[in-house]
Amino acid sequence: MQGAAGGRGTAPAVDADSLIHVSVRDTDWDGVRLHVVTGKGGTGKTTVAAALALALASNGRPVLLMEVEGRQGIAQLFDVPPLPYEERRVASAPADDGRPGGDVFALAVDPQSALIEYLQMFYNLRQAGRALTKLGVVDFATTIAPGLSDVLLTGKAAEAVRRKSGGSFVYGAVVMDAPPTGRISRFLNISLEVSGLARVGPIRGHADTVQSVIRSPQTAVHFVTLLEEMPVQETLDGIAELREVGRGGIKPGGIVVNMMREAELADRGTLSRVTLGSKARDAHAIEVALKAAGLRDDADLAADLADELADEAHTARSQRSQRRRLDQPKQPCYELPLIKDGIDLAALYKLAQALRDQGAA
Amino acid sequence: MSEPQVRGGRPVSAAPLVVDRLIDDRRTRIIVCCGSGGVGKTTIAAAIGLRAAERGRHVVVLTVDPARRLAQSMGLTSLDNTPRPVNGIRAGGAGSMHAMMLDMKRTFDEIVESHADPDRAAQILANPFYQSLSSSFAGTQEYMAMEKLGQLRRADEWDLIVVDTPPSRSALDFLDAPQRLGRFLDGRLLRLLVAPARLGGRTGLRMLNAGFSLVTGAITKIIGSQLLRDVQTFVSAMDTMFGGFRERAEYTYRLLRAPGTAFLVIAAPEHDALREASYFVERLEQEDMPLAGLILNRVHRSPAARLSAARSLAAAEALQDADNGESTSLGITALRLHAERMHQAESERRLARRFTAAHPLVPMAQVPAQPDDVHDLIGLRVIGASFAGN
Numbered sequence: 001m002q003g004a005a006g007g008r009g010t011a012p013a014v015d016a017d018s019l020i021h022v023s024v025r026d027t028d029w030d031g032v033r034l035h036v037v038t039g040k041g042g043t044g045k046t047t048v049a050a051a052l053a054l055a056l057a058s059n060g061r062p063v064l065l066m067e068v069e070g071r072q073g074i075a076q077l078f079d080v081p082p083l084p085y086e087e088r089r090v091a092s093a094p095a096d097d098g099r100p101g102g103d104v105f106a107l108a109v110d111p112q113s114a115l116i117e118y119l120q121m122f123y124n125l126r127q128a129g130r131a132l133t134k135l136g137v138v139d140f141a142t143t144i145a146p147g148l149s150d151v152l153l154t155g156k157a158a159e160a161v162r163r164k165s166g167g168s169f170v171y172g173a174v175v176m177d178a179p180p181t182g183r184i185s186r187f188l189n190i191s192l193e194v195s196g197l198a199r200v201g202p203i204r205g206h207a208d209t210v211q212s213v214i215r216s217p218q219t220a221v222h223f224v225t226l227l228e229e230m231p232v233q234e235t236l237d238g239i240a241e242l243r244e245v246g247r248g249g250i251k252p253g254g255i256v257v258n259m260m261r262e263a264e265l266a267d268r269g270t271l272s273r274v275t276l277g278s279k280a281r282d283a284h285a286i287e288v289a290l291k292a293a294g295l296r297d298d299a300d301l302a303a304d305l306a307d308e309l310a311d312e313a314h315t316a317r318s319q320r321s322q323r324r325r326l327d328q329p330k331q332p333c334y335e336l337p338l339i340k341d342g343i344d345l346a347a348l349y350k351l352a353q354a355l356r357d358q359g360a361a
Numbered sequence: 362m363s364e365p366q367v368r369g370g371r372p373v374s375a376a377p378l379v380v381d382r383l384i385d386d387r388r389t390r391i392i393v394c395c396g397s398g399g400v401g402k403t404t405i406a407a408a409i410g411l412r413a414a415e416r417g418r419h420v421v422v423l424t425v426d427p428a429r430r431l432a433q434s435m436g437l438t439s440l441d442n443t444p445r446p447v448n449g450i451r452a453g454g455a456g457s458m459h460a461m462m463l464d465m466k467r468t469f470d471e472i473v474e475s476h477a478d479p480d481r482a483a484q485i486l487a488n489p490f491y492q493s494l495s496s497s498f499a500g501t502q503e504y505m506a507m508e509k510l511g512q513l514r515r516a517d518e519w520d521l522i523v524v525d526t527p528p529s530r531s532a533l534d535f536l537d538a539p540q541r542l543g544r545f546l547d548g549r550l551l552r553l554l555v556a557p558a559r560l561g562g563r564t565g566l567r568m569l570n571a572g573f574s575l576v577t578g579a580i581t582k583i584i585g586s587q588l589l590r591d592v593q594t595f596v597s598a599m600d601t602m603f604g605g606f607r608e609r610a611e612y613t614y615r616l617l618r619a620p621g622t623a624f625l626v627i628a629a630p631e632h633d634a635l636r637e638a639s640y641f642v643e644r645l646e647q648e649d650m651p652l653a654g655l656i657l658n659r660v661h662r663s664p665a666a667r668l669s670a671a672r673s674l675a676a677a678e679a680l681q682d683a684d685n686g687e688s689t690s691l692g693i694t695a696l697r698l699h700a701e702r703m704h705q706a707e708s709e710r711r712l713a714r715r716f717t718a719a720h721p722l723v724p725m726a727q728v729p730a731q732p733d734d735v736h737d738l739i740g741l742r743v744i745g746a747s748f749a750g751n
Contacts, residue, residue: 308663
């Protein structure tokens, strides 16, 4: 069912599950434990990653939300001080069907800290770590050594996915706010690139381990987009590239259409009736309405509103055609509303619920 | 720059940024467009280039990763690292426009080829570490963009260079990149890596040498001995070029701070994009880079702004209640959409005001949202028209 066309993601917003109380929910991504969230800049991928983490935590298990680009976007989103290199609780998911929600932990991974941690974990090189930092080796290794930094970042995610305590996984799921679409294939495939560069050795071994997680059914890569030409194109290109580069091993996940305006959701019907090239007729109809509403008779106002309406209709039309293009890859699509007054915790809960209603978590 | 208006001790608006003034000033030789991803940076860079060319400048636009159709609109069909003339410029022979797309690997190869004799160059180009460094190091793109900028400036064939910066994972990486890569390639770490082989026999350096082996030992543990060997071979081969690298990096950095350079920060009227813009502005100020102003792209305006959102919504509701059927349904939709657009415009204005309150000295220009993605010269010209100010 995962990744199948016409998955529940494309179902109407009212979900049967919210009416029939079932204890075990099916979701489109059962079995996936590493959710990689990518998207073109400006599409709101950090917000979607956070909402997805909350949605997944509603299943009752703790979820780790991690960011890798040093922007401290998660801290800003949850309105907490900048995150250190440490897993910190930032929110709790609401209870679901009487079950308590799980906690969402957040972590800002930076390659330097990840490298030092790696040295400590695997080689007990605590002292050396300090010396290496001083000498600039850590800086070198993480900023210059090709691909090493990406291996360390994906490596941390893989470690969190596999981490166990008392025989069971510590996290029910890990959500990664990943680099943008243009870089995602290289980012996830970097371990292979390193494998090519380092034919043997510990980095090679580490890279192979990371690849085995990323290339397993436990991992899905979700794409966040807006209904605009460029983000949609990048999403389609990104999915195609992932399929090609991943050679079937890296699995594209869902497509999240973000920031849909209410008008786009509610007025699709009416807007589709606005015909291009008959602005005069539209203006006349609007003038009639303005009069009926008791607004001062103002032919110019009607004409201006008709212009505006034509613009909106044009936008709605092109958005509809962009939306259709998103059906091409046959991945589940989810639609999230535009939050007008800035994203706060309440807004994240709302988005999380929308993702759950549509079967994404 | 004129003083911002001050009322009641608090600045209420920054001076307007008139891009035309910037591009008409012959002393402006470089315009660097920076900003977070998804704000239309490449489009703005192209529009500035076109506008300047049509106002008589000889322009080259250096772009890093344009959308395919935008690239085609400028006549770029391949990523071939060479400035190509853009056809269809309306300059009456006075101005011209070229555009090029950066090929970072090729740019790096060219540096190697111009600094080393053919044998050594071939050796470097074949080195696995070099190949990886030149195509995938996270900072290579930034560094090569700046290197290319330096080359274009030195070539002196154009009197205005417009640069579209890479969508850096962390803001303004490109400012660090020249120094960082220069420091690395020139640095003592690399010397350390190759030093043991060189210093092996000298007793006086034995202590030092022990330190070296500790470090190389640790590095071997991390990256493996085969990769370390590749790095060492690479470093030995590059040895003669290091000084050159640092010099070039410093040249580019000086160029960025020179009086003929203007930085423009591009943002969209959205919370996140403006927060990033604030960061860019502060960072540029810290680095003493010549910031010309902020371009707020994709601003929504209404042709019927005289009808307020509240009145529009009230009218829509009144019509809804009256239930006139089909006869007013289009009007209701128009009124509701109008109210929504007015709300959007208001929230954009609020965000812009907040930015200006925090950065009262940064001039701002606004570019209206376009109904379609821009991918031809006509669209670029429409955007350029908003550079006149007012």
